[in-house]
Amino acid sequence: MITVRFRRRMPEKGARAVLAGAEAGPGFGIAGFMGKAGEALAQHDGAGRRFILAGLGDTATARSVREAAGLATSHALAEDRLAIDARALPAALAAEAAVGAALRAWRFSRAPEPKGDDEAPMRLARVDIVVADKRQAGAVWDMLRPGVEGALFARELVTEPGNVLTPHRFAARLRELEAHGLAVEVMGRRALREAGFGAMLGVAQGSAEPPAVVVLRWKGKFEAPPVAFVGKGITFDTGGISIKPAAGMWDMRADMAGAAACAGAMLALALRRSPCPAVAVLGLAENAIGAEAQRPSDVVRAVDGTTIEVIDTDAEGRLVLADCLAWTAKRFKPRAMIDLATLTGSIVTALGHHRAGLFATDAALAAQAAAAGEAVDEPLWPMPLDEGYEEAIRSDIADLRNCSPERMQPDACHAAAFLKHFAGDVKWAHLDIAGVEAREEDEALGPRGATGFGARLLDRLVSLRFETPDD
Amino acid sequence: MPEITFAKPSVPKAGALAVLVPEDGMDAALAGLDAATEGAVSRGAAAASFKGRKGQSCVILAPAGTGLSRVVLVGLGKAADVTRHGVEEAGGTAAAALANDAAAALDARGACVPPIGTHGAVDAALGATLRSYRFDKYRTKEKAEDKPKLAKLVVMTDDAAAAKAAWPAAKAVADGVFLARDLVSEPPNVLTPAEMADRCVALKSLGLQVEVFGPKEMKKLGFGALLGVAMGSANEPRMVVMQWNGGSSGGGRTAKARKGAKTATKPLAFIGKGVTFDTGGISIKPAGGMEDMKWDMAGAGTVIGLMAALAGRKAKVDAIGLVGLVENMPSGTAQRPGDVVTTASGQTVEVLNTDAEGRLVLADVMWYCKQRFDPAFMIDLATLTGAIIVALGHEHAGLFANDDALAQTLIASGKATGETVWRMPLGDAYDKLLKSDIADMKNIGGRPGGSITAAQFIQRFVDGCPWAHLDIAGTAWHGKDKPTIPKGATAFGVRLLDTLVAEHHEPAKG
Structure with a gap:
């Protein structure tokens, strides 16, 4: 900076x-x-x-x-x-x-x-x-600067190409955050297998790069369950066997922008010594094609025992998040859980490049997230999460399927309905940030390229809502 | 449409009987039947695991001790949670199960719980009626035994007289829904713009004032955008203006005529996109699924159905309905991508995609509506974008509005009728995407946020009027049966807007 x-x-x-x-x-x-x-x-x-x-x-x-x-x-x-x-x-x-x-x-x-x-x-x-008034302005800046640092850290990560920022090198970059007082824990393939992250491992199995789940923890200053951030970190997304068209595939190096934003937010909390206990769980994997790649129609078992039929291997972010959400909910019993993911093309068709999609099971959390977004120029828009979308993700042979096989589908709503199964009864919000993770042109608040969308929003959400222990 | 009558409750001697059953009042609801059948109905329900839950139903054939052909039990859920729309759905589910009986009765007492009261019987009757819709005029060889037989339905309630008095208004709404469904179901070679205008003219019998504008009149009004869309078709375009002056103040008159009249209130305006068939024009659509484009006039169909409903039930309101009717065809005279047209407002549009034609039609009609009537608000309905299906699917229509209060009433009316709408954003950042290199705007803003940029386009023609836009591309047609909507044309919007008028713009009933 x-x-x-x-x-x-x-x-x-x-x-x-x-x-x-x-x-x-x-x-x-x-x-x-x-x-x-x-x-x-x-x-x-x-x-x-x-x-x-x-x-x-x-x-x-x-x-x-x-x-x-x-x-x-x-x-x-x-x-x-x-x-x-x-x-x-x-x-x-x-x-x-x-x-x-x-x-x-x-x-x-x-x-x-x-x-x-x-x-x-x-x-x-x-x-x-x-x-x-130099002193007064400086004091305000001291509270704002960490969010900016977090956003710029996220931009660095998002900009790195997929051969440089592999899951394990991503994890190594996150290890460096220990210097700021964050506890960093990395779970490799073996640990994930033992913990039962079957959905995430299915995504990763086509790649020579092993996956990792990184847990960042900020202790805060009071005893309370943490606020949890969960990030999708697909370091490169080819789509897998359901391969993407070549045109535009280069943008898929940014398919880890959700994880990067969560990491940036954790850095911000640490830099400004937030009193709020927080944890980030980042699912890092590459979705590649190979002889061992997962097939459309494979059935995998998520960490909570839910079986999932994989209709489309390119709907992989929700598989990674399924394990990470269920695991986070169970292990940390968080006060609130917010996940960020470049999840669907559907949300880009719905909302374009100016707003991210907001899906939530808790109206107050949704309102607070939206307010935080408005306050930091990272605007959200509420999208529906009702039962009507559940039918599309019912499977004939498993508990769920990861998307609908039909064309012209509200996939963003289906994905959110899918994730809801894994959030349990934790207050949960899901931000589909596909479309806002990068700018096509220079704008007032950043050059063309990675935006770091979400890092400042989460930092602001914590400062607005979660810095006192009472709920 | 089965003939509906109301009667006091009894166990009929013959025919079929449906009973609406609350989850927590099952014994009481089935007491009469159980007495007549020595408990056979309750035993049948138990054997079918019927608990009276919302959406549940079961059929008990020819229970001993009665002359009934079948007893249909339909669950309402817990009495305290029963909603009017839930009752409609239960009525619809009952009608589907009764379709093979010529005469049937529906015991609606379970639905007449506070605060719904006698309305429960009317709502059940309405739901049953809506479900029994069928478009079979082109089936010439169907055997009698394959057709649904239900011709008479007796709805039973303690206060049959009150239900009977309330029924004609509900039936008028059902008539409006059926009209809209007919229009949407009609094939495009039959329902040309001129034919659709003729069907509007037929509504004069209900007391509507109807004016039809042809190409010559529209040219005089400067409708360059609408006429550009129509250019490629051999079928001439039309605009139809329907006025219902049911309010006390004569507000349905034009803005000009209202001037000076102290008590006159502004009318409510409803505008519909009526592309009777949309090939896409020169920017032609792929062949697969193109047949669906016969229902690209569903917005107009809804407006026409709504006006028929308001007139049919003599709504105490001044309302106007305007529909822009065109066919979008490719031909030697068709509009080209790259053409620039001048709209009635004087604003110019670069037409980059001839398949983004609905907004061109609405641009002229809405501008005209605002200038002539200066309405209290304008609500337009249009099967406008594929993007809204990718955003919301078939669950909700997209709602765009420049007026929060209007948006709130639409959301509330949607919930009340099951025709739900989901608000979507507007904003300068989206509006900018319409910038054209050579005209005031272009007619497409790209795939990202495609429904939003379409709404931004329309907003440029509302001239500051309170306005809401319903993108009904995902809700105008349904591939599966729903409790009150057989698969096919839904008439989405007729009930929603009729309810909005009744609850927010008519004097409360005595």
Whole structure:
């Protein structure tokens, strides 16, 4: 992450930006700048310094400040440093400018340096937020920064290609989180077999890369059952024998974005020393094809004894989650369990790239998750989880089947109905984040590529709802 | 439709008898029958593991001690949990089991529990009626013994007089549902836009005012989008405006005529997509399953059925129904992908996919409706997108709305009638996907969020009016029997909207 500092005066050197609302906008009298949200204008001033105006809209909100700061940052990536003038904003909002800048200035740590003349190298290493009350803004930032760190950690993981981030190398990266005070436990193939993770092992059996379940634990400060995050971590998804078409298959390196977001959230909780006990259970596997690959029509037995007929080997995320959810519910008896998964193409058809699907067995948890998502620009939309969808996942020869064999199906709803069987009576929410795990173009809060969607949301959900022991 | 009558309870001497049985009131519900049969009915129920649970039913053939051909027991679930729609479903299940008896009785006392009361008998009768729908006009060789026989159904309740008085209104709604199902079931070579308009004109007998607009009139109104869709077909398009002025204030008049009239309230407006057959046009659909596209007029069919229901039961409301009727065909004169059309609103549309035609039809009709009537709200129904099936399947219709209160009443009315709707999002991020390089908008926004961008498109033509859009592509037709809906055309929306009008826009009954 770039260095962010709060200071009282505008520095003499480097690029500078002003965040201005619609009222102040015309006052600048520059090239028709109106101060509208999403508007940004960059030029060089008389002294040759880059000068950027970014609009806040009619009223400055946390969101409009983040976006304006992100846009301003996008115009200063080739500069050494940028100072954002947020003196007109209250301290809490000024701190959000740091969030926007840090999210936008992220870049994959191993990205190549641009070569041609037409593309400026990314040099921005430091952003100063100029504020009236440095201490107050800094205190707010201390609470926001961990979520940003978590999101950027998730982006790093999601961006890594499938040959680099295999399940076990993913687990090794998670081991490093011990440095932040998280307890890390890794279950390999043998442990999973002993524990009875038959559904997950079926997914992994076609790959030369052995699977792993990683358990991250944060102790917190009070005695209570933990909040549990469960993440789908398919490090590469070929679809298996029900193989995907070649076009677009490269995107499937991101099929572990749910696990990455959960890990990012755990990092955030640790960094800000959250009082809330939490656990993340991440199911890491590769869905490959091979002589030992699972076949459509195979029947597997999940950790809770449920038998599942595998209709489509490309509906593998729900098989991994089935074991992880049932195991988490039984072992930790969590206060609430939230899983994140790039689960279905159906949710992309339903909601596009602007909202993730939210399925929940508990109305309060659903409302809190949705509120957390709105607060951090990771919006959700409630989707149905009623009995009508159960029929499609009834099997002729097993307890369940993993999807409906027919075409034009509401597969996101069927998948959620399937997962519900494994959540037991724990308060549970499922976030289908397919479609929001990556951006197709540069946007205000991040460059093209991995978004880290979910990490900030889970961090915020915990801070909004779970930092007192009483239910 | 079987003839429904109401009577005081008794054990009939002959024919078939169905009994609605609450889970926690089984003994009382079967007492009369058990007395007549020396307990044979209760023993039969026990042998069939019938417990009166919701959705459960069992048949006891020719119980000794009576002249009955069969006794059908239908479970209602726990008395405290019985809903009016649950009673309808029980009535429907009973009707299906009674279909082979010419005369039958239905003991509905079990459904007449508080707070439903006598309505229980009416709801059971309505459910039985809705289930007995059949579209068999093109079966010329069917043997009599293969046809359902149920012609008379006596519904038994303690207050038969009250049920009898309430029945005509319910029957009018059933008539509206049947009309909509007929229209949706009709093949597309029979039900052309002109034929569909004629069937609207026939509704004048119910007291509806009906106006029909042909291509010439629509050209004058500037309906460039609707006419573009119709261009490829030999069958001319139509728009039909139906008005029901049942309110006290004459609000059904146009916005212009209302001016100055102090008491006039704004009418409610319902708009339906009526593509009588949708080949997709030049962006032609795959052959497999194309026959389903005869029901691409289900939105219009529902609006027509609804208007018939409101008029049939003399609803105390001012309502207008508008339907845009076209056929979408590929031909030498068909619209091309890439064409730009000018809508009645003046906004231009780049038609990138001729199979996204429903929204083009609605664009002109909705704009016209708003300008002419300035209604209290507009609700449109359309079999609009395949994406809504991938999102919600056949369980719920997609609901999009710019008005939270209107959305809430639709959700509530949906739950009450079993025609459930699920709210889906709208927003600027989706609206942006309609940006065109050469016109005000394009008619598709891509596969992701496909139903949402379709709704955003329509929203550009509502001109600030409170509005809701129901995407009924997944609910207009059903592949399997449901308790009150035989497989086929569902008429989804008629009951939902009739209930919405009755519960929220008519004066409460005395």
